Amino acid sequence: MVDPRVRGWLLLDSCTPTLVLTFIYLLIVYLGPKYMKNKMAYSLKNVLLLYNCSVTMLSFYMLVELISATWSAGYKLKCQGLFESGEGDIRVAKVLWWYYFSKLIEFLDTIFFILRKKNNQITFLHVYHHASMFNIWWCVLNWIPSGQSFFGPTLNSFIHVLMYSYYSLSTIPSMQKYLWWKRYLTQAQLVQFILTITHTLSALIFPCGFPLGCLFFQSSYMVTLVILFINFYMQVRKQVLFCMITKNSN
Template sequence: NRSYIKSRSCVFVFLSLFLDPRLKDYLLMESPVNMSAILLAYLFFVLYAGPKFMANRKPFQLKEAMIIYNLSLVGLSVYIVYEFLMSGWATGYTWRCDPCDYSNSPQGLRMTRVAWLFLFSKFIELMDTVFFVLRKKHSQITFLHIFHHSFMPWTWWWGVSYAPGGMGSFHAMINSCVHVIMYFYYSLSAAGPRFQKFLWWKKYMTAIQLIQFVLVSLHATQWYFMESCDYQVPLFVHLIWMYGTFFFVLFSNFWYQAYVKGKRLPKNTQQLAQNGTANRSTTVANGSAVVSNGHGLHGNGLSNGKKHHENGSALNGKMKKA
C-alpha cells in the first residue's frame, strides 16, 4: 500500500510540473482527482442510483427549472464564444497554426480564463442527464449521450491544464457556438406544447453537430500539411482530430437510426399517426354502434309487429265469440 501511494504521489508530482501555473487557483484545477471523482459520481447516478431512486416514483415535473437552466446555458455559451473571439480568434489568430500564449499578458490571461470557463460549463452540462433521469426520459439516455458528457470534460481538463489556448481551443469555440443553438432549442422544447410549432428544425440539430465535427477535424488536419508549426502540444492536435472523426461517426449513426430508419419521428408526425389510429378506431366503433342500433330497431320492429299481430288475433277471437 505504501509503495502504491508513493507511486501515485510521484505521478501527481510529475503531472503537476507541467500544469499551467496560471490555473492553480481555479476551481477543479488543482489535480485530476476531484474532476474524475465528479465524473465517476455522475456515471454512478445516471446508470444505477438515479434509475433505482426513480423506479417507483412518478416523473418529476421540472418545466420551470429546465427553462431557466437552458436559457442560462444559452447566455453562458454566448459569453464563452465572445471571450474566445476577443482572446485571440478575432484579434490576432491566423486560424491555422496558432501557438498557446503562456504569458501573463492581458490577452494570454483572458484566453486562460475562458478556456477554464468552457471546461467548467461541461460540468454544469452534466445536469442534462440528471434531468432525463428525474423525468424518466430513459430513451434519451443513450450510450452516445453518456459517453459525450463524461468523456468531453475529462479530456478537456488535460487540454486546459497544459495548453489553454492556441489552435487547440478552436473546437471549444465551435462547440460553444453549437451550444447556443442547442440550448435555445431545449428552452423552447421545455416551454410546452404551444411552442412545438417552432421546433420543426429538430433533426437539423444533429446536422449542425455533424458540421461541427467536420470543421474541427478539418482545422486539425491542417497541421499534417504544414512544413512547420510552433504549437506547443502536437499530441493535442492528434487527439482533437481523432475526437472530431470519432464523434462524427457516432453522430452519423444517430442520424441514420433516428431520421433515416425513423426511430425518432418528430412529435407532430407521431401525433398525426396516433390521431389517425384513434379516428379509425372511433369510426369502427361508431359503425358497430350503428349496426347494433339497426339490429335493435329491426328487432323492435319484429317484436312490435308480432305484438300487433297477436293483439289483432286476440281481438278477432273475442269478437267471433261475442
C-alpha cells in the same frame, strides 16, 4: 509539462476532483434509473426552463468572448501557438476554463432525464460525450489552455446556443411552430466535428509549435464522435421513416 499560467485555478491543480465528479456522475447514471423505477416522473418544467436559459446565456457569453478575445489577440486560423499573444492567451484561457466548467454543469442534462424517467435519452453516446468532455477539457486547460485550442469551443458554443435555446423555447407551446432549426441540430453537430478535425490537422501542414500528440488525440476523439453521431442520425432517420410508413398504412 503543466502550463504555469493556470496554476491555482479552480479544479485544475489536481485531477482528483474531476475524476471524482465523473465517477459520481456515472454512479448516478447507473443507480438513478433504479431509484426512479417505482416512482412518479418529475415534471421539472420551470426548472428546465431556467436551466436551459442559463446554459444558453453561458454558451452565448463564451461564443462572444472567444470571438472577441481571439480577434483582439490576432489569433490565426491555420495554426496558433500556445505563447504567441501574451495577455490575449490568458483571456482565451479564462474563457476556456468556463468551457471546461460548463461540461460539469451539463451533467445535469442526464440527471434531469433520470428524474423525468426519459431513460431512452440516456444512450451510450450521451454518457460517453458528457463524461469524456469534462475530463478531456481538464487536460486541455492544464497543458494547452490557449492557441489552437480555441476553435472547437467556439463552434461548440455556437451549437449549444442553438440547442439549449431550442430546449428553452420548446417548453412554451406557442413557440413550438417557430423552432425550425431543430431538424438541423444533428447535422450542425456533425459539421462542427468535421470542421474541428480539419482545423486541428491544419496545424500539421502549417506547424506553429503546438504539441503534435495533442493534435492527434483531439482528432482521434472527434472521429469517435463523428462515428457515434452518424449512427445516432441514421437511427433517428430510420425511426422517422418507420413512423411515416406506419402512418400512411393506417
